[in-house]
Amino acid sequence: MDIIEDGDIMIELFLEFDISVFSVLMLFLILVTMGHRKDTMSYSSRLFRRLIFVNIFMLILEIVSWQFDMKPGRFNWYANYISNMLFAWSAPMISCVWASYIDYRIFGSAERLRSRWFYIQPLLLNTVLIIINLIVPIIFSVSTTNVYARGPFMWLIVLINSIVLAYLCFLAYKNKATIQKEVVFVILLFVFLPAITAGLQVMIYGVFILWPMMAVTLVVTYIFLETTSTSNDYLTGLFSRVRVDEYIDYLLSTNQQFGVIMFDLNDFKKINDTYGHHQGDAALIVFSKALSKVFANEKMVARYAGDEFLVVSNNIEETQLKKYREQLEEVLDHELRTWKESVEIAFSMGYHDCDMTENPSYKILLNEADKKMYIDKRKMKID
DSSP states (O other): OHHHHHHHHHHHHHHHSHHHHHHHHHHHHHHHHHHHHTGGGSHHHHHHHHHHHHHHHHHHHHHHHHHSTTOOSHHHHHHHHHHHHHHHHHTTHHHHHHHHHHHHHHHOOHHHHHHTGGGOHHHHHHHHHHHHHHHSOSSEEEOTTOOEEEOTTTHHHHHHHHHHHHHHHHHHHHTTTSSOHHHHHHHHHHHHHHHHHHHHHHHSTTOOOHHHHHHHHHHHHIIIIISOOTTBOTTTOSBOHHHHHHHHHHHHHTTOOOEEEEEEETTHHHHHHHHOHHHHHHHHHHHHHHHHHHTTTSSEEEEEETTEEEEEESOOOHHHHHHHHHHHHHHHHHHHHHHTOOOOOOEEEEEEEOOGGGOOOHHHHHHHHHHHHHHHHHHHHHO
16 A cells, blocks of 8 residues: 555656656756767866756756655755755856856857856855855745745845846857857857746746756757767858768769859968967858858858868859959958957958869869969969
């Protein structure tokens, strides 16, 4: 009889927190996948793993904290109080780790994170609030009958998290010219989805959807930022050399008419030497964004190697090629003004049309475009 009752209790508990249980399993599977794929070798992935661990901790702690609420007995009262204290104290933790993760995705500097204490200041402030709560129940209280209740200053924890998220939005806006659009997307996702679910959880007492929604956000983040793909360049988000090689081979094998435009940044080494490699990476991102805008209607835009880019195009007349150059210079000038850095980005370009009657090869095609690009580069130096 006791076994049956215990089984019923377990089923009831699972049905009450089934979303949280599935969220924990989902995050655990991501951890297993990352370990299998050796993704934990990067600093970014190390920070992302911490995000997952914090989310799992909060999901489990939320389940535990509700199991002791309103149950009689001194042990249940202490367990209820301690679990809720841990839950309230650690609430800003995920925002702190998230801020560290996004900061690294934007600036790529572990040293910068160390100088900012890995954004633990909100957690330290929250620690002060929890210590005060031990004396005066400003955040939460547990009555003598073991009933949990929110305190009058619970909103301070929400405010602390909101300030962190607002700062991330500010960082994204300030550096929008030099960061991947995927980073902007996940920042907005992390801000709005949890904000909506947090609002619902505050209004509807006893609804447990905030941390499961946070888990969904982390899954999307993993897909967009942490999964490595040979189809896209890790820095610029453009197609990779592997992908463009495959695509050109396909076009040649199917006898389709096309052309290639090769681009190279002039004096790119000077940018790295003068401003540092981080600014050099930012310059590559700025140029890739300009290419994506100008050649949006062409077949493919790719980062070929280093500071070389390749556009697979439809057949282009000489007049159209000149218009493309003018448009690219105009868009690039706008992107640089948005960047608000004193870095100058100039480029050389060379176009070669694929003539199927001459039985062209990939190597010849790229060599011809490359030759014309270097002719353009020498001409610009003379001018």
